[in-house]
Amino acid sequence: MDTIGFEQHDHKNCVKGALSAVEAHCAAHKLQFTAVRRRVLEILLSEHRAMGAYEILDVLRDEGLGSQPPVAYRALDFLVSHRFAHKVERLNAFIACTHPGETHTPAFLICRSCDAVAEAHAEPSKGMLGRVASETGFFIEQAVVEAIGLCPQCRKGALPCP
Amino acid sequence: MDTIGFEQHDHKNCVKGALSAVEAHCAAHKLQFTAVRRRVLEILLSEHRAMGAYEILDVLRDEGLGSQPPVAYRALDFLVSHRFAHKVERLNAFIACTHPGETHTPAFLICRSCDAVAEAHAEPSKGMLGRVASETGFFIEQAVVEAIGLCPQCRKGALPCP
DNA sequence: GGTTAATATGTTATAGAATTACAATTATCA
DNA sequence: TGATAATTGTAATTCTATAACATATTAACC
Ligand SMILES: [Zn+2]
Ligand SMILES: [Zn+2]
Ligand SMILES: [Zn+2]
Ligand SMILES: [Zn+2]
Numbered sequence: 001m002d003t004i005g006f007e008q009h010d011h012k013n014c015v016k017g018a019l020s021a022v023e024a025h026c027a028a029h030k031l032q033f034t035a036v037r038r039r040v041l042e043i044l045l046s047e048h049r050a051m052g053a054y055e056i057l058d059v060l061r062d063e064g065l066g067s068q069p070p071v072a073y074r075a076l077d078f079l080v081s082h083r084f085a086h087k088v089e090r091l092n093a094f095i096a097c098t099h100p101g102e103t104h105t106p107a108f109l110i111c112r113s114c115d116a117v118a119e120a121h122a123e124p125s126k127g128m129l130g131r132v133a134s135e136t137g138f139f140i141e142q143a144v145v146e147a148i149g150l151c152p153q154c155r156k157g158a159l160p161c162p
Numbered sequence: 163m164d165t166i167g168f169e170q171h172d173h174k175n176c177v178k179g180a181l182s183a184v185e186a187h188c189a190a191h192k193l194q195f196t197a198v199r200r201r202v203l204e205i206l207l208s209e210h211r212a213m214g215a216y217e218i219l220d221v222l223r224d225e226g227l228g229s230q231p232p233v234a235y236r237a238l239d240f241l242v243s244h245r246f247a248h249k250v251e252r253l254n255a256f257i258a259c260t261h262p263g264e265t266h267t268p269a270f271l272i273c274r275s276c277d278a279v280a281e282a283h284a285e286p287s288k289g290m291l292g293r294v295a296s297e298t299g300f301f302i303e304q305a306v307v308e309a310i311g312l313c314p315q316c317r318k319g320a321l322p323c324p
Numbered sequence: 325g326g327t328t329a330a331t332a333t334g335t336t337a338t339a340g341a342a343t344t345a346c347a348a349t350t351a352t353c354a
Numbered sequence: 355t356g357a358t359a360a361t362t363g364t365a366a367t368t369c370t371a372t373a374a375c376a377t378a379t380t381a382a383c384c
Contacts, residue, residue, distance in 0.1 A: 006298060006299070006300070030381090032331075032332075032380075032381095034332070034333090034379095036332090036333080037332095052369080052370080053369095053370070053371080054369070054370075066333080066334080067334090067335090068334070068335060068336080069370085069371070069372085070333085070334085070335085070371090070372080070373095071333075071334080071335095073370095073371065073372080074332080074333080078332095089251040089252055089306065089308075090251055090306055092341095092369085092370060092371095107290070107291055107294065109294070109295060109298065109300045109302075111300075112303070118298065118300070120290075120291075120294040120298075122290055122291070123290065124309060126290075127289045127290055128269070128282075128284055128285065128288075128289055129269055129282075129284070129307060129309055132269065132271070132282040133271060133309060133311070136168060136271065136280065136282075136313075136314065137168070137313075137314035137317065138168070138271045138273075138280070138309070138311055138312070138313055138314065138317075139311045139312040139317050140271075140309045140310075140311040141274070141310055141311040141312070142309070142310045142311070143307075143308065143309045143310070144251065144252050144306060144307070144308040144309075144310070145291060145305075145306070145307055145308075146251075146305065146306040147286060147291055147295060147300070147302045147304070147305045147306075148302075148303055148304045148305070148306070149295070149300055149301045149302040149303040149304070150300070150301040150303070151298075151299075151300055152298065152299035152300065155299065155300075155301050192352095194351075194352095194360075194361075196350095196351095196361070196362090198361090198362080214340080214341080215341070215342080216340070216341075228362080228363080229363090229364085230363070230364055230365080231341080231342070231343085232342090232343080232344090232362085232363085232364085233362070233363080233364095235341090235342065235343080236361080236362080254340085254341060254342095254370095
């Protein structure tokens, strides 16, 4: 549950709310929410999909906010490290978090047909992974949980393997 | 359970068994287990760790089995698509499967300190991910499940953050 | 306010991972 | 054997990510 990404929603408010939450969190924790960082988050939020670093960089370049890869990667590092955005390993791409500020472990549902990505919550310490880890003596610090398949819409559309 | 990778084991037999299993599976399914494909699997099995495609290519090159990236990637594609090996997304690296032939969904425990990787079994359709998927109407075809943390040995060694 | 230290950005170059495209070879099967 | 499909050789390119160092901005302290 707590999934977002496949359903319609009030996008304008969604963006606004996420930005406010991040602003508040940065203010509270004395983090510098600079122009580039803000803009990168805005780009991710507005598209509401997973975007590659270079795709983001293209936008920044058009706007005169930076033209070299490190500009994008640094901003993304900041956003990811504070969990305002996440990296989708399977896609080598980044996506804005739908629960900024809250501590959480995201799980992603990735549609292979339309590339939509939904973020859900996972609790890796519980469930299979947690059991395996405790049996083995492995200490979990982070977890990558990503499902690849078909979203509800594409499932109906019945597109076969791409 | 059914984890392998952090414990000591009879490695020679482990390699031999895996190769036999793959040979048998290829024979049964009329797959061409060619020299390069076999050698790449052998390399992965012998090292018993996650290796990058270019690292594998270096070995192939030394042995005169190929020198260009596609040689390694094609062999890896074959091995991965038939589940004789897996890709560890988090590491952009590949690892030999510990249960070749069987249909299964691997989950990995990745030690950030010593880079050891253990393969465990996951059943994504069950558990959290499956519940989220069925609630959302998402159809899961594959799953990436990777935990990053500290293996039992490194946990004892008490190495702090790298 | 002015000084210092920490943080963030600009820029160049390079490293690392993966694919496209086309030619040449080898295996499969009728 | 000959036709067909699968695999391999090779060159070039694209995409992803980081290292290194100079400059500028911000925060913190006196
Ligand atoms: Zn999130
Ligand atoms: Zn879709
Ligand atoms: Zn496996
Ligand atoms: Zn370890």
